[in-house]
Amino acid sequence: MLATLAQAVVNGLLIGGIYALVSIGVTLIFGVVKIVNFAQGEFVMIGMYISFFLASSFGIDPLLSLLISMPILFFIGVLVQHFLIRRVLGLGDMPQIFLTFALSLLLMNVALLLFTANYRTVQTPYSELTFHIGPVYFAVAKLIAFVIAMLLSGLLYLFLHGTDLGKAMRAAAQNREVAMLMGINPDRVFSVAVGVALALAGAAGSLLMPFYPAYPLVGQVFVLMAFVAVVLGTLGNITGALIASLMMGVAESLGVQFVGADSGLIVVFVMLLLTLALRPNGLFGGWAR
Amino acid sequence: MTSNFKTRPWFWIAVLAATALVLPLAVSDPFALDIFIRVLLFAFIGVAWNLMGGYAKQLSLGHAAYFGLGAYTSTILLIRFGISPWIGILAGGVVAMLASLPIGALCFRLRGPYFAIATIATAQVLMLLFLKFRDFAWGAEGTTLPNLGDAPLMMQFESRAAYYYIALGLLTLGLAITYLIERSWMGFYLVAVGEDEDAAEAVGVDTAKIKRNIYLISAFLTALAGTFYVEYIYFIDPNTAFSFNVSVEAALVSIVGGIGTLWGPVVGTILLEATSALLQSWFGSGHGGVQLTVYSLILITVILWRPSGLIGLFSDLYQRFAHAGSARAKEVPLDG
Numbered sequence: 001m002l003a004t005l006a007q008a009v010v011n012g013l014l015i016g017g018i019y020a021l022v023s024i025g026v027t028l029i030f031g032v033v034k035i036v037n038f039a040q041g042e043f044v045m046i047g048m049y050i051s052f053f054l055a056s057s058f059g060i061d062p063l064l065s066l067l068i069s070m071p072i073l074f075f076i077g078v079l080v081q082h083f084l085i086r087r088v089l090g091l092g093d094m095p096q097i098f099l100t101f102a103l104s105l106l107l108m109n110v111a112l113l114l115f116t117a118n119y120r121t122v123q124t125p126y127s128e129l130t131f132h133i134g135p136v137y138f139a140v141a142k143l144i145a146f147v148i149a150m151l152l153s154g155l156l157y158l159f160l161h162g163t164d165l166g167k168a169m170r171a172a173a174q175n176r177e178v179a180m181l182m183g184i185n186p187d188r189v190f191s192v193a194v195g196v197a198l199a200l201a202g203a204a205g206s207l208l209m210p211f212y213p214a215y216p217l218v219g220q221v222f223v224l225m226a227f228v229a230v231v232l233g234t235l236g237n238i239t240g241a242l243i244a245s246l247m248m249g250v251a252e253s254l255g256v257q258f259v260g261a262d263s264g265l266i267v268v269f270v271m272l273l274l275t276l277a278l279r280p281n282g283l284f285g286g287w288a289r
Numbered sequence: 290m291t292s293n294f295k296t297r298p299w300f301w302i303a304v305l306a307a308t309a310l311v312l313p314l315a316v317s318d319p320f321a322l323d324i325f326i327r328v329l330l331f332a333f334i335g336v337a338w339n340l341m342g343g344y345a346k347q348l349s350l351g352h353a354a355y356f357g358l359g360a361y362t363s364t365i366l367l368i369r370f371g372i373s374p375w376i377g378i379l380a381g382g383v384v385a386m387l388a389s390l391p392i393g394a395l396c397f398r399l400r401g402p403y404f405a406i407a408t409i410a411t412a413q414v415l416m417l418l419f420l421k422f423r424d425f426a427w428g429a430e431g432t433t434l435p436n437l438g439d440a441p442l443m444m445q446f447e448s449r450a451a452y453y454y455i456a457l458g459l460l461t462l463g464l465a466i467t468y469l470i471e472r473s474w475m476g477f478y479l480v481a482v483g484e485d486e487d488a489a490e491a492v493g494v495d496t497a498k499i500k501r502n503i504y505l506i507s508a509f510l511t512a513l514a515g516t517f518y519v520e521y522i523y524f525i526d527p528n529t530a531f532s533f534n535v536s537v538e539a540a541l542v543s544i545v546g547g548i549g550t551l552w553g554p555v556v557g558t559i560l561l562e563a564t565s566a567l568l569q570s571w572f573g574s575g576h577g578g579v580q581l582t583v584y585s586l587i588l589i590t591v592i593l594w595r596p597s598g599l600i601g602l603f604s605d606l607y608q609r610f611a612h613a614g615s616a617r618a619k620e621v622p623l624d625g
Binding site for chain 1: 346348350395396398399400401402403405406407409410411413414417418537540544548578579581582584585586588589592593596
């Protein structure tokens with residue numbers, strides 16, 4: 001019983017690392033640009049397909065293709081910010097919500113047309129590898145994904161707190177007008193924020209590829225998790241999103257283990273609704289509200 | 290000659306109503322009739338969504354919750370208790386209203402995008418629950434509805450035209466309710482909430498009550514559509530009844546047509562369903578993804594270039610046309 005519990009917690013934490021990359025991206029865009037990116041999951045999907053094609057055509061290991069998927073998605077992020085998001089800033093809820101929502105629909109269905117609904121997987125030497133500490137098993141691919149995800153989150157933290165551009169971003173998140181008065185160029189800051197957020201989604205995609213199938217709708221799983229984690233972790237709060245994502249991973253895993261295989265999502269949604277009922281502002285304070 | 294929509298709306302509405310009424314007599318092709326029924330049904334769902342999403346700007350992406358509750362309530366009453374869907378449709382509406390109270394209490398704590406996300410979650414939770422209810426709601430396999438032949442009292446008909454008229458009746462009901470609300474105090478309160486909730490609250494609008502009331506009405510109407518839909522296709526399962534596509538299409542038709550306008554959802558549905566029918570005839574129905582790809586492109590275009598919806602485009606054109614007409618009409622006597 002205790003071993004099962006520990007196993008469920010470990011599995012949850014490991015996948016929670018991936019959720020964290022997605023939800024940090026969502027919360028970063030929300031904090032800086034004040035837009036909820038409904039298409040964040042589709043950028044995970046794009047990252048997965050990039051890694052899949054690099055692996056199947058050139059034999060590049062998915063973990064290595066991180067170095068390709070992240071810059072590509074950063075660039076896509078800059079384009080999305082410049083041609084789409086920038087044009088609806090300050091226009092009210094409807095255009096802001098439905099623009100990225102439409103983008104999400106578009107990317108999903110274009111992927112469906114281009115790649116069909118088939119599941120694509122990549123077999124790596126470490127895909128099936130496990131080791132155990134006591135009775136608890138660790139899947140190597142998931143552990144690597146978790147470690148890299150935490151490293152990337154740490155790098156983002158250093159970037160936001162240690163570089164001028166990062167500080168400018170946090171300033172723009174706290175108070176856009178004052179930040180602009182201080183000489184911060186909002187266009188540049190917003191482009192970098194969206195670019196970084198999408199690069200994180202791309203990283204999540206590449207990290208998933210060794211143990212998770214790519215298909216056009218795969219992003220939906222991750223974006224729903226991310227939204228719940230972002231609400232739970234207080235909107236715009238990056239550390240909050242990280243902790244909440246790990247909690248979500250564990251909650252989902254416990255749900256699957258103890259309630260039934262298809263109950264993971266119910267547990268997650270119930271957590272969301274409970275949070276809304278009890279603590280609508282999330283569990284943590286925010287730096288960007 | 291110089292009449293325009295603003296000065297003589299009833300004339301045009303009468304023309305429209307007459308056309309709608311005789312359409313099934315003129316068109317007997319079942320495929321075409323099916324498209325008309327879909328147009329009426331989705332326009333009706335759009336109208337129901339628009340009351341809340343358009344006027345009060347509470348952008349729900351979870352109206353499938355009420356569509357599904359309506360569908361399941363009437364089907365359970367029909368199959369388990371032999372109760373006519375005519376009663377079931379009202380019961381479904383009442384169940385949806387009751388469900389909207391706790392759902393609203395939770396979701397209205399959030400605003401904007403996070404309200405939308407919370408509504409998605411509620412619809413998903415309901416779908417997941419109905420997947421689990423094997424004993425009285427048939428679980429994931431769903432069930433077919435008993436075919437009783439031509440049984441008008443049980444909402445089953447041999448001819449498609451009958452379904453057409455029911456859908457037309459539903460749409461008329463939705464439009465009438467919207468029209469009445471638009472002209473009442475409630476309409477003004479809704480627009481005030483939609484424009485700026487804090488400001489509305491500050492000048493004494495009970496925003497919580499207004500939002501709750503419009504959610505009740507919107508949920509009720511959406512549930513009617515749910516019952517009608519399963520009676521029309523003779524099948525129900527959680528993925529059909531709580532389909533995310535229903536939530537999306539309800540919002541989509543309203544936004545493309547014109548959010549917060551009486552006729553917006555109707556215009557939007559006609560445009561989108563016409564596009565969809567054209568695409569099907571060009572590409573066949575085998576290409577999954579074509580329709581939604583085009584829908585999302587239309588949506589992005591509308592949001593970037595015409596966020597008030599396409600209905601404004603048509604009334605602009607109409608105005609220009611009517612003005613051109615009146616100018617010429619005045620010139621004629623001078624020339625002659």
